[in-house]
Amino acid sequence: MADPQITRPSTTTSPDWSWATVMVVDDEEINRALLAGIARRDGIGTIVQAVDGLDCLHKLETVQPDLIILDIVMPNLDGFATCARIRAMPEWSDIPILVQTALTTPQDVLACFQAGASDVVVKPIRPAELTARLRVHLENRRMLRTLRDANQRIHKEMLGAREMQRTLFPSATALDQLRAEHGLCIEGKVEPLDGVGGDIWGLHPLSDTLVAVMVADFSGHGLMAALNTFWLHAFVSKQAAAMRQPAEFLKLLNGALRANLMRGHFATFFFGLIDLERDELHWAGAGAPKPILVLNDEFHELDTTGLPLGLTDRAIYGSHSVAFPPGACLLVFSDGLTDIASQDGTRIEAHGLMQRLRPHLLANPASNLAGILEAVAPAGQTRLSDDTTAVWIRRRPREANDLIDPRHLCLSGIELEQVKWWVTLLALPYRVTPIPGQPSRPIHLIASGEDQLLNNAFDCNFAAIVEIIADQLGEEPPEELVLPPSDTHMLVSLTTTTAYRLPLAMLVCDSLLARGLISEQAKGSILLALQEAIANGVVHGNLELHSPRRAFENMRAYWAEIRNRLADPAKARRRITIDCHLRDDQICITVTDQGRGYNPETVQDRDPSRPHGKGLKLISQLAAGIEVGLGGRQHALTFPRELN
Incomplete structure (x- = not known):
């Protein structure tokens, strides 16, 4: 029987809503x-x-x-x-x-x-x-x-609050330092609709080569929204370690805003991580307007799909990557820029912004932010309808005395027009012949099924070997394919079927040895560890075979199950990507699959005899270090280049 309701006399006076x-x-x-x-x-x-x-x-x-x-x-x-x-x-x-x-x-x-x-x-x-x-x-x-x-009374306080909010933005000293030391030019402008507002942008150098940039737009205007920007600045300033994984950082921030924002309030958010060493941009978005990337005179809108922060605990955010070499530019903005109204009352909208931005930048490639805003929203001809933020990021183009990129495309079974979009997004050179007088460093783009051509490609001093499936070229290239133009960097990306069929670890190690990136003495341990890492990526990652071998009647049944899964086109077409580059006196080899991912520490703590456990134990004995990323899909192994 339910407990009877007990009515207690109210100790508070009901509010008077008669005015409402x-x-x-x-x-x-x-x-x-x-x-x-x-x-x-x-x-x-x-x-x-x-x-x-x-x-x-x-x-x-x-x-x-x-x-x-x-x-x-x-x-x-x-x-x-x-x-x-x-x-x-x-x-x-x-x-x-x-x-x-x-x-x-x-x-x-x-x-x-x-x-x-x-x-x-x-x-x-x-x-x-x-x-x-x-x-x-x-x-x-x-x-x-x-x-x-009380508007007149608080007008002076509003001006003071605006000055305080301006102190949240990056200082001129920090921006000048980035420009002088790294050739990274960043300008930002925030124009609140009501003196103070809910827009904020930030800059956070995480290391000598990693720079985080964010733009947030809180719902609402004025003081209520501005208070949220102060909270955000204080919270974000303590999260430097989390910023290295854009999607995970947004997940962390979403949880914090859910706990601190008033019901019904939210924020759109763009978070970008500029890697100056690898010439890459990694980003994640939460319902923000699509930033515009300018690369080789091509204009691209970046995907910022994701629920605004603070709406629900179930929001999922994805991480993306694209090449961001010297000469690349990025415009990040809040929706106030596209909501600007012209004299006839019509708003610019995203397509109008692109229509005004493209001719301006093609005619003025070195334009600053003031020039862009004048081209997009001429003074006296437009009016704000929301808090407006714009951040213009430029990497200084390479000059004549800079290192020449010796890479060129080497296409097999595929035409340049088919891969043009990928070539642009990955910032690869368009030339298909070597530069006279320069060492040849081909980027092999080889149609799937050409095993002999793939084998032959390993015999030269290649920059990359990428197996191409034609009907995947309409999709955004995987973020792990971004490749900086370094002569100590090489990348191999093959489908699951091809990686399973070829002696991939041997081919990679032979290439590293041939170009002097590792010693003969170090090759043996690297080869064993890489074989295990590739096997994990193929079998446990892309093929999603998580049952241990002992669960099968015999080895023949185990191999039969692998062949069955290779017959599934969805699994067979997933990629295994191996990225090799020098890091001081070590060689870093990153193996990335496209499966569901796993955390090796969790697996081994649960049961060392389970799948991944023995292989990863061997890898940990051979490698100097292991780092796990992309939700467990990516494993970065570091080895000494030479054994003592």
């Missing part, structure tokens, strides 16, 4: 009556009802409500469009909009927030919950009124 005006927008009369009744019971002074979105917009011409309760599914003009149009009008843009909807998926809820909702209530309506949310938003509304009434 609430507009209820719903096409169902019974729903309007229910919502109006709850609001009236809570002491709301004035309740206005509208039968659909158009009626709502019409009544807003004469009534200024303190809160709008808005249905989504309505005739004539639905809730999404109504919400967007309300937010587009400056005189209405700060009205709290409480959306009531039966659409409950994360995508639907996100769509509500993207349209401009302040909060979301899921149907069926629970009166107690609605009352609580009404009180929260009306109390915020009351505070806003108070702030407006």
